[in-house]
Amino acid sequence: MSVILNVSMIEKYYGNRDSITKALDNISFEVEEGEFVGIMGPSGSGKTTLLNCISTIDSVSTGHIYLHHQDITHMKRKALERFRREQLGFIFQDFNLLPSLNGYENIALALTIQGSAPADIHARIHAIAQRLKISDILNKYPQQMSGGERQRIACARALITQPSLILADEPTGALDSKNSRLLLETMEQMNEEYRSTIMMVTHDPFSASYTKRILFIKDGKIFNELIRGSDSRKEFFQRIIDVTTLLGGDDVVS
C-alpha cells in the first residue's frame, strides 16, 4: 500500500503575542491509501484544527502536509480551490447540503462544476445511490429528508468525485443511534468497497470502533495510537474505552 498523506512536524498557533494557544504541537503521521483512520481526544485537544489543516481550510504555522507527495501547505488560492474540489470529500456534522437543490442535484454539483457529461453524472449517481440505498430519496429536498437520509446523501456527495481523501468531522454528531449506525456502516462500505481513504474526527468510542486505526490527541500532541488488527468491532471498542479512560476529559463514557 502506498502512503497517500504525510503530515510532517506541524504546529498551529492561534492568537497573538499576548495570548497564544498552541493547538497543534509537532504532529507527524502518515496515512496509507485505503485506510480508515479515526482522530480522538478530549475537547480542545486539537482534533478539528488538525482536520482543518489537512483540508486546507486552516493553515499550519510550521511544518508540511503532503497529499500524493504534493505539499498542500504552500499552494496559491486558485490551486487550493481546485485541490479541495478534486482531491477531497467532506462529511460534516451539520450535513452542509444546499437546501435549494434536491438529493440528486446536491450529489451532482461537484461533477457539474467539473464539466462532466450529464449521462456520465447520471450513471455514476445511480450506481452510488444503489450501493448506499438512497435511490428513493434522490428527488427529495434536504428539508424533506430525515437527518440520517441527509447524511447518506452527504456521503454520496463526498464519494462521487472519487476523491483521494474523505474528511469527516463528527459525522454522527447530529444523528440518533440507529442513524449513526447506518451512517457508520455506509462509511465502512465506502472504505471497503470503494477503497476510499477516510479520516474521521469523533469523540464517540462507538463511532471510532468502525475505523481501522485511531490516533489519540491530547494537548495538541499524538498521545497514543490504536490499530484494530484482527480485533472484532466489540473488542476494538473495549480497547478504545480503555484509552479514553486513561486520557480523561469528555471522552469517558459511563
Ligand SMILES: Nc1ncnc2c1ncn2[C@@H]1O[C@H](COP(=O)(O)OP(=O)(O)OP(=O)(O)O)[C@@H](O)[C@H]1O
Ligand atoms: N480560531 C481560533 N482562535 C483561537 N483559538 C482557537 C481557534 N480554533 C481553535 N482554537 C483553540 O485551539 C485548541 C484546539 O481546538 P480544536 O477545535 O481543534 O479542538 P477539538 O479537539 O476539535 O475540540 P472539540 O472536541 O471540543 O471540538 C483549543 O484550545 C481551542 O480553544
